[in-house]
Amino acid sequence: MLKVPEHQVAGHIASDGKLGPLVDDQGRFFKPLQGDSRGEHEAKFYESFTSNKKVPDHIHRYFPVYHGTQLVEASDGSGKLPHLVLDDVVSGYANPSVMDVKIGSRTWYPDVSEEYFKKCIKKDRQTTTVSLGFRVSGFKIFDHQESSFWRAEKKLVLGYNADGARLALRKFVSSNSPADSNLTPNCAFASEVYGGCNGILAQLLELKDWFETQTLYHFNSCSILMIYENESILMKGGDDAPAPRAQVKLVDFAHVLDGNGVIDHNFLGGLCSFIKFIKDILQSVEKHDETDTSLLENGR
Amino acid sequence: MLKVPEHQVAGHIASDGKLGPLVDDQGRFFKPLQGDSRGEHEAKFYESFTSNKKVPDHIHRYFPVYHGTQLVEASDGSGKLPHLVLDDVVSGYANPSVMDVKIGSRTWYPDVSEEYFKKCIKKDRQTTTVSLGFRVSGFKIFDHQESSFWRAEKKLVLGYNADGARLALRKFVSSNSPADSNLTPNCAFASEVYGGCNGILAQLLELKDWFETQTLYHFNSCSILMIYENESILMKGGDDAPAPRAQVKLVDFAHVLDGNGVIDHNFLGGLCSFIKFIKDILQSVEKHDETDTSLLENGR
Numbered sequence: 088m089l090k091v092p093e094h095q096v097a098g099h100i101a102s103d104g105k106l107g108p109l110v111d112d113q114g115r116f117f118k119p120l121q122g123d124s125r126g127e128h129e130a131k132f133y134e135s136f137t138s139n140k141k142v143p144d145h146i147h148r149y150f151p152v153y154h155g156t157q158l159v160e161a162s163d164g165s166g167k168l169p170h171l172v173l174d175d176v177v178s179g180y181a182n183p184s185v186m187d188v189k190i191g192s193r194t195w196y197p198d199v200s201e202e203y204f205k206k207c208i209k210k211d212r213q214t215t216t217v218s219l220g221f222r223v224s225g226f227k228i229f230d231h232q233e234s235s236f237w238r239a240e241k242k243l244v245l246g247y248n249a250d251g252a253r254l255a256l257r258k259f260v261s262s263n264s265p266a267d268s269n270l271t272p273n274c275a276f277a278s279e280v281y282g283g284c285n286g287i288l289a290q291l292l293e294l295k296d297w298f299e300t301q302t303l304y305h306f307n308s309c310s311i312l313m314i315y316e317n318e319s320i321l322m323k324g325g326d327d328a329p330a331p332r333a334q335v336k337l338v339d340f341a342h343v344l345d346g347n348g349v350i351d352h353n354f355l356g357g358l359c360s361f362i363k364f365i366k367d368i369l370q371s372v373e374k375h376d377e378t379d380t381s382l383l384e385n386g387r
Numbered sequence: 388m389l390k391v392p393e394h395q396v397a398g399h400i401a402s403d404g405k406l407g408p409l410v411d412d413q414g415r416f417f418k419p420l421q422g423d424s425r426g427e428h429e430a431k432f433y434e435s436f437t438s439n440k441k442v443p444d445h446i447h448r449y450f451p452v453y454h455g456t457q458l459v460e461a462s463d464g465s466g467k468l469p470h471l472v473l474d475d476v477v478s479g480y481a482n483p484s485v486m487d488v489k490i491g492s493r494t495w496y497p498d499v500s501e502e503y504f505k506k507c508i509k510k511d512r513q514t515t516t517v518s519l520g521f522r523v524s525g526f527k528i529f530d531h532q533e534s535s536f537w538r539a540e541k542k543l544v545l546g547y548n549a550d551g552a553r554l555a556l557r558k559f560v561s562s563n564s565p566a567d568s569n570l571t572p573n574c575a576f577a578s579e580v581y582g583g584c585n586g587i588l589a590q591l592l593e594l595k596d597w598f599e600t601q602t603l604y605h606f607n608s609c610s611i612l613m614i615y616e617n618e619s620i621l622m623k624g625g626d627d628a629p630a631p632r633a634q635v636k637l638v639d640f641a642h643v644l645d646g647n648g649v650i651d652h653n654f655l656g657g658l659c660s661f662i663k664f665i666k667d668i669l670q671s672v673e674k675h676d677e678t679d680t681s682l683l684e685n686g687r
Contacts, residue, residue, distance in 0.1 A: 192492065192493070192652060192653060192656070193492070193493075193517075196517075197512070197517055197518050208508075212497070217493075217496075217497055218497050218649065219649055219652070220652035220653070220656075249647065249648065249649060299659055299663075300663065302663070347549065348549070348667075349518065349519055349549060349660060349663070350659060350660050350663045352492060352519070352520035352656035352657055352659055352660035353492060353520070353656060355655075355656050355659055355660075356492070356520075356652035356653060356655050356656025356657070356659070357652055357656070359599055359650060359652055359655055359656070360649060360650050360652035363599075363600065363602070363649070363650045367648075
């Protein structure tokens, strides 16, 4: 039995009889092929990417595993439609916090129609896409005090300026109530989620290395998903406390093009900007820790 | 006595009574302050940059040394006008080959007027700015066979696609007659100009390192100048043969903005793409050398 995914934070949502992705209870994610050939384009990308021996194994793991396409009952009741079958990237988590960040300083690309170009560049200029090289598309945080999910309002998210984006990235790894906008995010999970040798930053840097030389694909309008489980951090010290399993995944490949021997400078530039934001948060947390320690050392 | 610079390859040229830069015989370059406040903006950038202690010394050397502004007789005969006074970056060369490459996948930036935005994005889409993250703006090569300079036609240069840009970057470091478009550029100078520990690539990588973290300035619409002397390479082996002195300089700062805590992802992305082009040329030359050697080793 397929159902609407609980942890989706951006894109088409399959609720109220609309067409959107579905999940099963076996950890599979079913994404309906989008109209006007975009769906087929995405399927073709997955076919190409999955079998591409030039893509190193350690890069493959940043992409959802692809299991072909399948006809399944669409979420909008329109009958059977072809769907991409992918691993559900959040299926192993009990209460995942998830953020979707669209990377790049433009979402259009050479040779698109004027109509599509105009639509994209308008939104790119209205959001932080042009100014920061990325935009937060949506996020949700598991609020352990309330034992429920807090979801950022889409309208607010798309209205972020640089400070708004910075605050969202701090909030995403904070343990104080996300619903209270008067509280300064405490970044309690920053070191364990963004930092460390398996953290988000380390994964982003690995991706950056690849993007500096790969000329296979141009990932237009793709997103980086960041996923982690914050309960596991609070349980730290307990014998069976799981790791936060901070994870980066690339998603949404309906606009991927052949690289034709040129690196994806649009994605790479945005990725580097995003990395700097994450580094800045880690640095501010480390500074804060140092101050705390020196206060203790001075007996204050 | 000021005169029209001999080695300028892009921008406003002071000939036929037009307003443009001038040079003296003491190695100084006089750039008239451009109208509509752009000139003053550039002067302010130089003031800020020159005294900015946060910019490391090894980065300062990629910028022309600034000596303030001065009223001098303008090249268009309109009387005395304020000029930026800079070190003439080619003054130490007898016959420099020079290329001007505008870096970035856009030349416009947030908060420009609609008119300026439209003008820029039109040209950005027509040239390789959008597709490659940089565009060749002009170049000249000293043709040692003819003992004269060969200058690429501006119209052709601005019409380059990816292959055209790649060919220009190969031609720029080749010794076979640049005027003959049927000849495949031999890349005779590639290893010494692009490669080596003091070559263009090493300098670009040093700049890249800085751009990955610097949030002081956004270098909108700036160019990288590449300069070298190819005669010195041909004289190699002679006791007094000078080095090719391959040099990278950043120029044109009329559109530089404060970074406001964000890296210049537009410049960085384009720079990385440009670096990949240079690396590809070096790699193709090395491969070629290996093939030559193995042919020799096999006695063929």
